Amino acid sequence: MTELTSLTIAAARDKLKSREIKAVELTESYLKAIDAANGALNAYVTVTPDKALEMAKASDQRLSDGKAGALEGIPLGVKDLFATRDVHTQACSHILDGFKPQYESTVTQNLWNEGAVMLGKLNMDEFAMGSSNESSYYGPAVNPWKAKGSDEKLVPGGSSGGSAAAVAAHLCAGATATDTGGSIRQPAAFTGTVGIKPTYGRCSRWGIVAYASSLDQAGPIARDVRDAAILLKTMASVDAKDTTSVDVAVPDYEAALGQSLKGMKIGIPKEYRIDGMPEEIEALWRQGMQWLKDAGAEVVEISLPHTKYALPAYYIVASAEASSNLARYDGVRYGLRVDGKDIADMYEKTRAAGFGKEVQRRILMGTYVLSAGYYDAYYLRAQKVRTLIKRDFEDAFHAGVDAILAPITPSSAFAIGDKELAADPVKMYLQDVFTITLNMAGLPGISVPAGLDHKGLPLGLQLIGKPFEEETLFKTAHVIEQAAGTFTPAKWW
Amino acid sequence: MSVDLATVKRVARLARIAVTEEEAERMTGELNGILGFVEQLSEVDVTGVEPMTSVTPVAMKKRVDVVNDGDKAADIVANAPVAEQNFFLVPKVVE
Numbered sequence: 230m231t232e233l234t235s236l237t238i239a240a241a242r243d244k245l246k247s248r249e250i251k252a253v254e255l256t257e258s259y260l261k262a263i264d265a266a267n268g269a270l271n272a273y274v275t276v277t278p279d280k281a282l283e284m285a286k287a288s289d290q291r292l293s294d295g296k297a298g299a300l301e302g303i304p305l306g307v308k309d310l311f312a313t314r315d316v317h318t319q320a321c322s323h324i325l326d327g328f329k330p331q332y333e334s335t336v337t338q339n340l341w342n343e344g345a346v347m348l349g350k351l352n353m354d355e356f357a358m359g360s361s362n363e364s365s366y367y368g369p370a371v372n373p374w375k376a377k378g379s380d381e382k383l384v385p386g387g388s389s390g391g392s393a394a395a396v397a398a399h400l401c402a403g404a405t406a407t408d409t410g411g412s413i414r415q416p417a418a419f420t421g422t423v424g425i426k427p428t429y430g431r432c433s434r435w436g437i438v439a440y441a442s443s444l445d446q447a448g449p450i451a452r453d454v455r456d457a458a459i460l461l462k463t464m465a466s467v468d469a470k471d472t473t474s475v476d477v478a479v480p481d482y483e484a485a486l487g488q489s490l491k492g493m494k495i496g497i498p499k500e501y502r503i504d505g506m507p508e509e510i511e512a513l514w515r516q517g518m519q520w521l522k523d524a525g526a527e528v529v530e531i532s533l534p535h536t537k538y539a540l541p542a543y544y545i546v547a548s549a550e551a552s553s554n555l556a557r558y559d560g561v562r563y564g565l566r567v568d569g570k571d572i573a574d575m576y577e578k579t580r581a582a583g584f585g586k587e588v589q590r591r592i593l594m595g596t597y598v599l600s601a602g603y604y605d606a607y608y609l610r611a612q613k614v615r616t617l618i619k620r621d622f623e624d625a626f627h628a629g630v631d632a633i634l635a636p637i638t639p640s641s642a643f644a645i646g647d648k649e650l651a652a653d654p655v656k657m658y659l660q661d662v663f664t665i666t667l668n669m670a671g672l673p674g675i676s677v678p679a680g681l682d683h684k685g686l687p688l689g690l691q692l693i694g695k696p697f698e699e700e701t702l703f704k705t706a707h708v709i710e711q712a713a714g715t716f717t718p719a720k721w722w
Numbered sequence: 723m724s725v726d727l728a729t730v731k732r733v734a735r736l737a738r739i740a741v742t743e744e745e746a747e748r749m750t751g752e753l754n755g756i757l758g759f760v761e762q763l764s765e766v767d768v769t770g771v772e773p774m775t776s777v778t779p780v781a782m783k784k785r786v787d788v789v790n791d792g793d794k795a796a797d798i799v800a801n802a803p804v805a806e807q808n809f810f811l812v813p814k815v816v817e
Binding site: 327328329330331332428429430443469472473474475535537538540541542544545552556559560561562563564565566568569570571572573574575576577578580581584589590592593594596597600603606607609610611612613614615616617619653654655658670671696 | 723725729730733734735736737738739740741749752753755756759760761762763764766768771772773774775776777778780782783784785794797798800801802803804810812813814815
């Protein structure tokens with residue numbers, strides 16, 4: 230018998246419905262796998278076995294009663310950024326020590342309403358700020374992939390590094406994640422998994438710890454395109470509790486898989502051919518174009534002239550919003566408190582002890598660009614540049630382009646503790662050069678595995694779509710997946 | 723534009739983050755690195771461009787002005803580091 234943890238969500242769903250397997254058995258297999266692997270991979274920061282088994286038992290009951298939901302009995306991991314009632318929710322920060330919310334985020338509530346089972350909370354960069362999962366207070370999650378002939382530990386990407394590592398290592402059937410500048414798509418690319426950042430406003434942000442509110446968006450990381458489509462269908466909703474939730478009905482994404490690409494126009498943005506891009510990435514990109522052509526799509530070159538300004542504009546906008554959002558951590562209402570001689574001293578000591586280096590850096594940067602005399606030069610200018618970035622995409626779409634194909638990362642996964650990247654924050658920020666533009670424009674993007682590099686590590690391709698046209702992304706990514714296959718790491722843990 | 727040590731200390735004070743002399747020096751270097759990087763935005767001609775306020779062209783949703791939640795003081799203080807009788811406790815702020 231094959232291991233139950235090797236089943237995709239689609240396969241497990243069928244076996245659960247036919248009662249060939251029980252939800253409790255499936256959950257137990259995952260709990261066992263987590264037990265055996267988490268010491269090496271550090272993907273989970275907390276595991277909730279009692280809750281998981283209780284939920285699985287209830288799923289078995291509903292399955293026998295013929296009342297099964299869309300995700301009945303499917304065991305999932307949840308990024309530590311989502312509020313889960315009475316369960317560890319700390320954004321992997323020291324400042325939220327001991328925080329157990331008395332409420333549930335809309336996205337996770339949607340999942341539980343459809344019968345999904347929670348296995349625990351997943352590691353991430355502190356407050357979702359990072360591209361390597363190394364800024365987590367709980368230490369870095371480890372990539373289940375290793376380079377051929379090397380024993381070096383690699384990063385799973387970030388910020389949703391725990392989500393990607395857990396999905397790739399089969400420590401959950403799928404996971405929730407969030408993407409502010411690439412935090413779903415870059416870790417998906419580094420681990421050979423599929424990640425989609427939906428259109429801004431597609432998933433409710435209610436109950437998700439805020440980093441940069443105008444950019445943050447939740448989405449799934451899954452083993453294949455179909456599983457990602459299944460998860461997004463349930464995660465997405467229209468929510469009165471989030472004023473930026475958009476009133477558009479959620480379609481059946483899975484139904485888009487297998488549809489023809491005939492007549493579709495795929496744009497290739499020339500500005501994404503950056504200096505020093507490895508030949509392997511270029512070659513993979515060309516391969517992707519060929520696959521889409523073979524499937525009947527037309528491939529055209531397009532120009533997105535403001536691409537190079539997206540990253541600097543992002544670091545102004547995101548830092549400014551972060552400095553405002555993170556003002557709430559003051560040692561009074563939740564989490565850590567370090568006593569001081571007066572209230573201001575208590576605030577300063579609490580925040581100095583509670584926030585890690587990268588978070589402090591972004592708060593200071595944000596405070597500076599919003600401070601008197603600098604607002605126009607930095608924040609206002611960055612928001613104007615953002616309008617121009619969005620206009621570039623709109624022009625391409627008006628010219629008939631249905632989706633855009635681009636690389637997702639400048640390289641495959643790098644080593645934990647990479648000295649060059651650690652020494653220069655800007656160099657680390659450049660990890661996000663291909664992912665960040667669409668956050669700035671609010672557009673949906675999917676990362677799909679497309680091959681392995683010379684080191685035997687996964688590489689992905691990215692598809693960018695029009696607002697609320699996630700279906701186009703799923704059907705196009707599915708074509709790439711059919712051509713490239715799926716990728717699973719060899720087990721060493 | 724760049725920042726000096728005094729500016730970094732002032733900004734840290736505004737952000738209510740205690741910094742040592744050594745940390746302030748390190749952050750001055752790091753912030754100047756980032757400010758140098760974002761400097762390229764000054765090349766962009768933004769004349770007549772509206773700043774983005776929302777990525778989706780929708781009007782801000784408003785709910786009806788009625789009480790729809792509440793009566794959960796115990797939930798609200800449940801995570802407070804120090805609370806008493808449903809009040810948050812802080813160091814003395816008035817003499």
